Amino acid sequence: MKLNYLLVVIALLLMHSTAAQEISDTKFGKGLINFVAKDSSFSVKFAPRIQSRFNTTWNHNGDSYDAAEYNFSIRRARLKFDGFAYSPKLKYKLELGLSNRDISGGNQFNRNTSRIILDAVVKWNFYENFELWAGQTKLPGNVERVVSSANLQLIDRSLLNSRFNIDRDVGIQIRHKTNLGGDVIMKEKIAISQGEGRNVTQGNEGGLQYTGRLEFLPFGEFAAKGDYSQGDLKREQSAKLMVGLTYDYNQDAVKTRSNLGSYMFLEDGSLYETDITTFFADAMFKYKGFAFMGEYALRDAANPIAIEEDGTETGDIVSVGNALNTQVSYLFKTNYEITGRFTTLDFDSVTGRSPQEQYTVGFSKYVVGHKLKIQADISYTTRDGNEDNIMLRTGFDLHF
Secondary structure, eight states: OHHHHHHHHHHHHHHHHHHTSOBOOOOTTSOSEEEEOTTSSBEEEEEEEEEEEEEEEEEBOSSSBOOOEEEEEEEEEEEEEEEEESEEEEEEEEEEEOSHHHHOOOOGGGTTOOOOEEEEEEEEEEETTEEEEEEEEEOSOOHHHHSOGGGOSSSSOOHHHHHHOOOEEEEEEEEEEEEEETTEEEEEEEEEEOSSOTTOOSOOOSOOEEEEEEEEETTOOOGGGGGGSSSOTTOOSSOEEEEEEEEEEEEEEOEEEBTEEEEOBOTTSOBOOEEEEEEEEEEEEEETTEEEEEEEEEEEESSOEEEOTTSOEEEEEOOOEEEEEEEEEEEOTTSEEEEEEEEEEEEOGGGTOOOEEEEEEEEEEEEETBTEEEEEEEEEEEETTEEEEEEEEEEEEEEO
């Protein structure tokens, strides 16, 4: 808790120190503070945000649905800083999480501390369209994961993302953009990371993680980086499409979901290691208020069942299998939006997990785009073809 108070004090001090400086004009949604030094040697944008949620779930017990279970939560409470240092070609991003969901997960590999740092990355445009990223940030995985949680059109991401995404890690990335002629654009992203997720302070316990992603935009760039924001809030006047392919190889991975999930411990305290590969194919399409997002995920492992040296199974199993997620929406001129989503998970038999399907319908009211919105959705989930649960969620987002 002392660290949380310290972060708040730092933010207040920053606000006080810049109050007497020359601050550029700004407005809601453009950052609480948007400061550029007089000599243009650095800039900082400070933008806190809050996501509040109310969930109601009815679980099916085989004969009927049980009584509703209720839950109020602060899903996300974050402090985000970004800008440039020394030169506009050298950018940075720092994002800190304060909610329990953001900071939980302490273990011996991060010295049993809160995982407060989400992003701490420097981006250097060192030559033409090449950028070098160094630090902790999201890997170039499935599009739904790389879309900020502030820019979602449903209350939360899909089951595909929760079971198969590759999230954040510490390492380096090279990013490049190529114009193939006319409006056709290709983006290439390569990452080498530690392979154990964010906020690991001691390791590397397994091998390294290698990620490559290609994106094709045949009709040119989306407005306002809309290929990584859900819903067609800019109402694209010409069709825009992004198609992406990602391949991720985590050598000697020690967690059940590549760089996520639980560590696979052996009796002697060491870790079970196996090579894990993850593949994503996804697309984003927008045109005049209509939006479509589709994703396919596939995960495999060289030896998915963790075993001791004598061949005894430990009980840990890599979450191998595949998933499909599709999402369509339409934004009315009143800035109300309706969204439909279908997700299916199909795990390999070795995992012992039953297949799942989920149908979701959501409604959003955008007051100031994604910066201030009210949302609700309802989901019906089946497991192995049988009724599993019904879930109703509501919430709001406030993002300065």
